Amino acid sequence: MKQFTALPLLAAAGLAASAAQAQVTNPDTLVFLWTDDVQSFDPAYISNTPSSYGTLNVYSRLLAYDGEQISEFVPALSTEVPSLENGLIVEGEDGSVSYSFPIRPDTYAHKVGLMGEDGTVTWEYYDDLSEEERANIEPGYGVITAEDVKYSLLRAMLMDESWMSKAVTEMMTSGEYTDVAAIAEDLTGAEVPDLDEAQLQQVYDELDQLISVEGDTVTLHLAQSFPATLGIMALPFGTSIIDKEWTVDMGGWDGEPTTWGDYFRPEASETPLFADENGTGPFMLEEWDRSERRIVLRRFENYMHGPASLERVVLRTVPEWTTQRLQLLSGDADVVSAPVEFLDELAATEGVKVVDGLQRVFGRALFYAWPLQAQDNPAIGSGQLDGQGIPPDFFADLDVRMGFNYAQDYDLLLEQVNLGKTVQSRGPTVRGIMGYREDSPIYTYDPEKAEEHFRAAYDGQLWENGFTMTAYMQEGNTLANAALSVLQQNLARINPKFRLELQALPAASIMDKVFADEPTSPLTYMGWGPDYSDPGGPLGAATYYLSPTGLVAGFSGEGYQELMREHFQPLLDEAWALNDPAEREPIYARLQEMSHEYATSMFLWEDYTYIVTRDWVDGYVNNMILYGAWDFYPITKSASE
Amino acid sequence: MLTYILRRLLLLPVVLFALSLMIFSLQMLLTPTQRLAAYVSGPEALKGGAEQVADLIEKYGLNDPFLVQYGRWIGGVLQGNLGWSETARQPVADALISLFPATLELVLLAFTLSFLLSIALGTLAGVNLNRLPDHVIRLVTILGWSFPTYVFGLVMLLIFYGALDWFPPSRLSQWAMTEVRSAEFVRYTGLNTIDALLNGNLPVFWDALRHLILPVVTLTFVSIASLTRIMRTSMLETLRQDYVRTARAKGLPRRVVERRHARRNAMLPVVTMAGMELAAMMGGVVITETIFDYHGLGQFAADAAAALDFPAVLGFGLYFAVVLVVMNLLVDVIYPVLDPRVRLR
Numbered sequence: 001m002k003q004f005t006a007l008p009l010l011a012a013a014g015l016a017a018s019a020a021q022a023q024v025t026n027p028d029t030l031v032f033l034w035t036d037d038v039q040s041f042d043p044a045y046i047s048n049t050p051s052s053y054g055t056l057n058v059y060s061r062l063l064a065y066d067g068e069q070i071s072e073f074v075p076a077l078s079t080e081v082p083s084l085e086n087g088l089i090v091e092g093e094d095g096s097v098s099y100s101f102p103i104r105p106d107t108y109a110h111k112v113g114l115m116g117e118d119g120t121v122t123w124e125y126y127d128d129l130s131e132e133e134r135a136n137i138e139p140g141y142g143v144i145t146a147e148d149v150k151y152s153l154l155r156a157m158l159m160d161e162s163w164m165s166k167a168v169t170e171m172m173t174s175g176e177y178t179d180v181a182a183i184a185e186d187l188t189g190a191e192v193p194d195l196d197e198a199q200l201q202q203v204y205d206e207l208d209q210l211i212s213v214e215g216d217t218v219t220l221h222l223a224q225s226f227p228a229t230l231g232i233m234a235l236p237f238g239t240s241i242i243d244k245e246w247t248v249d250m251g252g253w254d255g256e257p258t259t260w261g262d263y264f265r266p267e268a269s270e271t272p273l274f275a276d277e278n279g280t281g282p283f284m285l286e287e288w289d290r291s292e293r294r295i296v297l298r299r300f301e302n303y304m305h306g307p308a309s310l311e312r313v314v315l316r317t318v319p320e321w322t323t324q325r326l327q328l329l330s331g332d333a334d335v336v337s338a339p340v341e342f343l344d345e346l347a348a349t350e351g352v353k354v355v356d357g358l359q360r361v362f363g364r365a366l367f368y369a370w371p372l373q374a375q376d377n378p379a380i381g382s383g384q385l386d387g388q389g390i391p392p393d394f395f396a397d398l399d400v401r402m403g404f405n406y407a408q409d410y411d412l413l414l415e416q417v418n419l420g421k422t423v424q425s426r427g428p429t430v431r432g433i434m435g436y437r438e439d440s441p442i443y444t445y446d447p448e449k450a451e452e453h454f455r456a457a458y459d460g461q462l463w464e465n466g467f468t469m470t471a472y473m474q475e476g477n478t479l480a481n482a483a484l485s486v487l488q489q490n491l492a493r494i495n496p497k498f499r500l501e502l503q504a505l506p507a508a509s510i511m512d513k514v515f516a517d518e519p520t521s522p523l524t525y526m527g528w529g530p531d532y533s534d535p536g537g538p539l540g541a542a543t544y545y546l547s548p549t550g551l552v553a554g555f556s557g558e559g560y561q562e563l564m565r566e567h568f569q570p571l572l573d574e575a576w577a578l579n580d581p582a583e584r585e586p587i588y589a590r591l592q593e594m595s596h597e598y599a600t601s602m603f604l605w606e607d608y609t610y611i612v613t614r615d616w617v618d619g620y621v622n623n624m625i626l627y628g629a630w631d632f633y634p635i636t637k638s639a640s641e
Numbered sequence: 642m643l644t645y646i647l648r649r650l651l652l653l654p655v656v657l658f659a660l661s662l663m664i665f666s667l668q669m670l671l672t673p674t675q676r677l678a679a680y681v682s683g684p685e686a687l688k689g690g691a692e693q694v695a696d697l698i699e700k701y702g703l704n705d706p707f708l709v710q711y712g713r714w715i716g717g718v719l720q721g722n723l724g725w726s727e728t729a730r731q732p733v734a735d736a737l738i739s740l741f742p743a744t745l746e747l748v749l750l751a752f753t754l755s756f757l758l759s760i761a762l763g764t765l766a767g768v769n770l771n772r773l774p775d776h777v778i779r780l781v782t783i784l785g786w787s788f789p790t791y792v793f794g795l796v797m798l799l800i801f802y803g804a805l806d807w808f809p810p811s812r813l814s815q816w817a818m819t820e821v822r823s824a825e826f827v828r829y830t831g832l833n834t835i836d837a838l839l840n841g842n843l844p845v846f847w848d849a850l851r852h853l854i855l856p857v858v859t860l861t862f863v864s865i866a867s868l869t870r871i872m873r874t875s876m877l878e879t880l881r882q883d884y885v886r887t888a889r890a891k892g893l894p895r896r897v898v899e900r901r902h903a904r905r906n907a908m909l910p911v912v913t914m915a916g917m918e919l920a921a922m923m924g925g926v927v928i929t930e931t932i933f934d935y936h937g938l939g940q941f942a943a944d945a946a947a948a949l950d951f952p953a954v955l956g957f958g959l960y961f962a963v964v965l966v967v968m969n970l971l972v973d974v975i976y977p978v979l980d981p982r983v984r985l986r
Contacts, residue, residue, distance in 0.1 A: 290938060
């Protein structure tokens with residue numbers, strides 16, 4: 001009865017809504033509706049993509065990515081991109097490398113300091129000042145210098161809070177240390193909260209000597225090659241440049257060698273940059289109403305590359321899709337976060353623009369883990385190969401892994417689940433990353449080969465007895481459900497004694513199963529993407545998947561780690577020690593092939609994304625390494641002809 | 642009566658303590674790793690793997706004994722610190738305080754409207770038993786009862802915003818938000834309509850009202866169903882009482898008997914229910930707030946629960962307990978006003 005009443009009304013009103021014509025509303029303001037939220041505006045604190053929407057637009061880095069390119073850069077606060085050719089990258093005979101960045105002169109932050117008659121500094125918006133007032137700006141107060149660059153990098157490292165700030169530490173120490181806590185322990189034998197002044201000074205000095213300032217040039221001194229350096233310097237996280245004087249004035253770290261311990265790993269709200277900023281980016285943070293979940297960015301008229309076309313950007317969190325859709329259709333919203341199943345309908349709607357199939361450097365896979373926790377682990381049933389369970393080291397057998405890989409129907413998943421919008425993953429490195437080759441081997445659905453490997457596994461016992469195991473997936477994840485369901489059915493077709501049971505769990509329970517001391521989940525659907533374009537280094541794609549200390553190894557068990565240690569680590573080390581891309585590429589390509597030979601994981605597909613906007617929105621640049629984060633600077637909004 | 646009120650208010654800390662202990666115990670049934678979900682967005686955010694999990698559990702003291710964790714939390718509460726909400730990106734107390742006016746504004750309007758309508762419709766139906774007005778009112782209330790809020794709200798939105806563009810979602814239009822944010826606009830109460838009037842800004846007042854109409858109508862339609870039916874039943878019962886018959890026998894006009902004698906007494910059960918209804922609404926109207934992009938306490942509580950944001954859940958639990966106690970108290974205080982036979986001791 002309820003449906004009879006509601007559906008005709010919904011249909012009629014829906015038609016009326018979709019037929020509604022909208023004028024260009026708020027012509028200078030981009031209204032961006034999403035389901036995400038920003039964690040903090042402190043670039044040294046954040047590490048996730050939604051948070052980078054803030055820092056990407058309000059701060060600048062020394063370098064910026066060149067449009068969609070993930071390995072090419074353009075100058076930003078640095079006037080030049082360092083290279084061997086221009087002499088700004090210098091290789092030492094001892095294997096050390098230095099990177100020099102000449103800082104753009106007369107670059108002002110959004111707020112600058114004016115000295116009052118009483119000797120106190122007041123911070124005013126640079127845009128609002130007259131020429132006369134600008135002449136009275138206190139030197140260094142809101143004027144970006146090489147010292148600010150050094151302060152920003154040191155602060156990110158010493159704060160030691162986010163994964164991405166730790167990447168700066170890893171870069172500056174050439175991968176020797178993963179974080180400042182490790183440096184402190186190594187140098188002093190003590191943990192950071194317990195360091196005395198001398199020890200704090202000792203740790204500071206260790207990092208301080210790696211960054212030198214000479215005039216307007218800041219130079220990074222790396223003990224060894226770290227090929228991902230330029231990529232990290234362009235990321236909108238810990239390498240975003242902040243104004244030292246303003247940060248100190250707001251109560252942040254004063255830059256002294258013995259005080260940084262007080263600012264070590266703060267809570268989100270404990271940093272003065274949490275909800276305030278003084279960057280040099282094209283937009284300023286005008287308001288962050290955390291209760292209304294609304295962020296308003298205002299154009300910085302004196303941005304170094306000229307003012308943006310948009311006067312304001314409003315980011316609002318709207319969880320309900322229908323509400324987002326209606327606001328898009330009425331023209332009240334310019335950009336929305338649409339569920340994938342509505343793309344075709346939206347693409348056919350007048351006034352709406354869908355840009356689909358945008359590539360991401362993110363691979364989806366089913367990860368094998370071994371050995372598994374043997375006691376109290378319902379996922380492995382009886383814990384024996386008796387048809388009622390699996391042994392804890394089930395996936396240690398290469399034939400089992402290969403059998404599983406041949407049992408997956410990748411084409412079906414690509415065509416019917418991903419609607420032909422992406423390609424099959426060929427291994428850890430995806431399109432655009434060094435080591436990716438179009439002709440590298442991949443698995444296809446081949447029940448006969450799968451049977452061959454299953455028969456060979458465990459001396460035929462597996463085929464004879466069958467197995468029962470449980471795979472976990474996150475609740476509401478339809479892609480995970482599809483990938484595991486297809487596998488489940490194919491396994492049962494190959495041998496009816498193969499029983500893969502599926503269980504959907506909340507994220508918290510998945511974490512519990514995946515990140516236990518010993519993994520309990522034999523087969524887990526997840527996805528990982530590199531944090532910079534270089535496949536090597538601690539945050540590169542190849543390392544993530546194939547290093548014994550990488551991300552995947554972290555939850556895949558000791559057996560997986562041993563496999564990586566024995567076969568993959570030597571090649572990873574060899575490639576990372578080289579500087580010449582021509583020498584490195586074949587090694588990463590070989591690692592990619594080896595991930596197939598050893599069936600390390602079941603690589604499924606490369607992730608993709610899309611955007612849905614009003615047709616008057618133009619200028620979006622999809623940079624894969626920024627995970628599609630919107631740089632609002634090039635965005636324009638004008639009525640279509 | 643004052644003694645009664647004071648006694649009830651003195652019980653409040655005991656209720657809050659018991660409630661906090663109960664909610665805290667419930668969350669402790671989860672493992673430390675599961676409770677860590679409050680601080681990370683999902684498994685894929687844990688790039689440091691098991692080592693990072695261990696570090697974070699240590700950092701947030703999730704492995705500490707129950708009493709230590711509870712003591713830490715309650716110690717903060719006693720100092721006015723309800724903890725940090727990852728969902729709201731601000732202290733829990735700040736989130737509750739800042740979201741309260743939004744919910745209050747919506748609920749006050751919807752509740753007042755639904756209460757008055759329920760009394761009027763229930764009375765009308767009661768005095769016109771089995772006649773046309775009674776049939777129509779019963780039909781409307783059955784519809785209101787059986788229509789899911791989600792569907793009704795969406796239909797309202799599709800018609801009055803999608804098709805007609807009269808009543809948009811959220812709390813204010815873009816231009817009005819800019820105005821409210823400006824230095825000239827003083828925030829007195831956080832209630833947009835009231836603040837706009839106090840600032841003498843009629844365009845903002847109309848805009849705020851325009852945004853309130855659909856959620857208010859939705860809430861009213863859904864909540865009048867139960868109150869109207871209770872009022873109708875109570876009215877029927879009261880009309881059969883001896884004192885009503887006596888009043889009629891005295892020759893009092895029918896309207897006077899119905900309004901002064903019957904209706905006033907028939908309102909007692911409605912007031913009880915209305916108190917609970919208001920308390921429930923003040924706890925947040927999740928679906929209505931979500932559909933109409935109206936950021937209030939309901940959406941906050943739902944998001945916090947979904948994200949296992951325990952400080953927020955605990956803080957919200959305490960807030961809701963206060964609301965319940967206060968509403969119960971209000972109902973008790975109103976009783977003797979409606980029926981002098983009831984005395985509070």
